[in-house]
Amino acid sequence: MKITEIETIPYAIPYTKPLRFASGEVHTAEHVLVRVHTDEGLTGVADAPPRPFTYGETQKSVTAVIEDLFAPQLMGLDVFARERIHALLHRTVGNPAAKSALDMALWDIAGQSCGRPVTELLGGHTDRMRVSHMLGFDTPQRVAEEAERIRATYGITVFKVKVGRHPVRADLDVCRALREILGEQVELYVDGNRGWTASEAATALRELDDLGLTLAEELCPADDVLGRRRLVRHCRVPFVADESATTPAEVTRSLLDGDATAISIKTARTGFTGSQRVLFQCEGLGAEVVMGNQIDGQLGTVCTVAFGAAHAASSRRAGELSNFLDMSDDLLTESLAIAGGTLAVPGGPGLGVAIDEDKLARYRQDH
Structure with missing residues (x-):
């Protein structure tokens, strides 16, 4: 099963109140939804929550590193070749949220392909x-x-x-x-x-x-x-x-x-x-x-x-x-x-969840 496309969709959802702690303060969840598509019609999803005050990533940097560096390297690879995929990702230092979202989306596909929950x-x-x-x-x-x-x-x-x-x-x-x-x-x-x-x-x-x-x-x-x-x-x-x-x-x-x-x-x-x-x-x-x-x-x-x-x-x-x-x-x-x-834990195959496309359209930041 080959990777055919990787989507990055920045979105923003406000918190009901500011979340304050010693390393920063957040008012809005400015995350990136990552989707990995395959030639067999399966799509894996995961979320990348940037934390600039802790790891240096931002919504823009997550989107850029996946679109400009990671996606071109992973296109056409087998979704089960995780060690090869991780070796390619680790050639780029840092970017933990971006790398993690790709990894979890691939696990989501693996679970869907065999009809079992990732857990x-x-x-x-x-x-x-x-x-x-x-x-x-x-x-x-x-x-x-x-x-x-x-x-x-x-x-x-x-x-x-x-x-x-x-x-x-x-x-x-x-x-x-x-x-x-x-x-x-x-x-x-x-x-x-x-x-x-x-x-x-x-x-x-x-x-x-x-x-x-x-x-x-x-x-x-x-x-x-x-x-x-x-x-x-x-x-x-x-x-x-x-x-x-x-x-x-x-x-x-x-x-x-x-x-x-x-x-x-x-x-x-x-x-x-x-x-x-x-x-x-x-x-x-x-x-x-x-x-x-x-x-x-x-x-x-x-x-x-x-x-x-x-x-x-x-x-x-x-x-x-x-x-x-x-x-x-x-x-x-x-x-x-x-x-x-x-x-x-949701009981369906893979991560067992689905994205509400109407809500995604409402909160996405790239349109």
């Missing part, structure tokens, strides 16, 4: 995951009110709290308010997006020790080599590397150097193929993983839950699968539904 091809461990909801910067009262609403509406009891502000006290007050209002049955963990220094993070963790946090993610920059190692060494919960460990090689160095004790896997940045390599390395080194979120829409969330549910190690913890709730609309013909704090 089964990847491993088929379970058919759903527990959901973690991300809480952005705001006042303690507003953050707590959002968490209460999310718990009441969707049954979610795991919350990732964005921290990394100055003064640090603003974030500590939010965490303490969440614990007081939500009670002991709710799981809380923090993500600093490298916003604090190592010493600030150490002080904050000491002050939050009685709240029973379960993870600490990217509280300070990995470039602060000695400070980060001291912080990780004394951290009582798994310390998660996210944007500081974006490739299998970086993951290995991060774990062996003591920069982290757990890893966030994001299919939007390592696709399915690269994510498996990261996951298996973590298993071999005895490091936990959490399925992260690149502020994904529903299509990106489908990819995350399909991968996370496919493996025992990636399904143990709640996955960050609810950011699409903050979008004012989406592109799928059938919306995802979180119920009882879990999200099920």
Whole structure:
């Protein structure tokens, strides 16, 4: 089965409210829908969510690198020649969202061709995951009110709290308010997006020790080599590397150097193929993983839950699968539904979803 065409469709869907965190702020999902067409009539889809303040990609750069570099190299290749395809893609440095979208679209085609869901091809461990909801910067009262609403509406009891502000006290007050209002049955963990220094993070963790946090993610920059190692060494919960460990090689160095004790896997940045390599390395080194979120829409969330549910190690913890709730609309013909704090993997062949062409026409930016 040969690749005959690769489409890139930039689109923009506003969020219902600004999403704020230490490394940036977003008001609109400016993503790129990627479609890979074949000579047998099958089409694979995936979403590329650029994050310029983290990885340097933009909507325009994703579109350009696929149209100008990747598509000409991949045209006519067999969709199952993944190693050859990845070798060609990796001749160009960076561009993780663009490469990942192409990889996942090819997996979508593979699933469709044999009539099986991608999650089964990847491993088929379970058919759903527990959901973690991300809480952005705001006042303690507003953050707590959002968490209460999310718990009441969707049954979610795991919350990732964005921290990394100055003064640090603003974030500590939010965490303490969440614990007081939500009670002991709710799981809380923090993500600093490298916003604090190592010493600030150490002080904050000491002050939050009685709240029973379960993870600490990217509280300070990995470039602060000695400070980060001291912080990780004394951290009582798994310390998660996210944007500081974006490739299998970086993951290995991060774990062996003591920069982290757990890893966030994001299919939007390592696709399915690269994510498996990261996951298996973590298993071999005895490091936990959490399925992260690149502020994904529903299509990106489908990819995350399909991968996370496919493996025992990636399904143990709640996955960050609810950011699409903050979008004012989406592109799928059938919306995802979180119920009882879990999200099920769509059951159809491939990714098991379809794009609503009317909505795509409404939000696309290239017409």
